[in-house]
Amino acid sequence: GENLSATYFVTGRAWNEFDGETEGRVSNPGPDLPFADEFSGAFGEAEAGINLHNASGALSGFLASGVKWKDGYSAVNLSLGVRMAW
Secondary structure (H helix, E strand, O other), rough: OOOEEEEEEEEEEEEEOOOOOOEEEEEEOOEEEEEEEEEOOOEEEEEEEEEEOOOOOOEEEEEEEEEEEEEEEEEEEEEEEEOOOO
């Protein structure tokens, strides 16, 4: 059989959105629909994962998971992918 190789990664990020105010208006045949959001402040993100591939490159895959957060907000993600060539 072929050897399977793995690489691992860990990522951390922090950033600040100084002016996260957005507004707009949707026009339609009836009254216009205004919208606005405020998405400012400090955010954090952490992610870890693994990439796998065989020596010939015919089979590869990855698995990654991460979290993003700030006061009153958090989101978790999971990604999985596989590629096979023949």
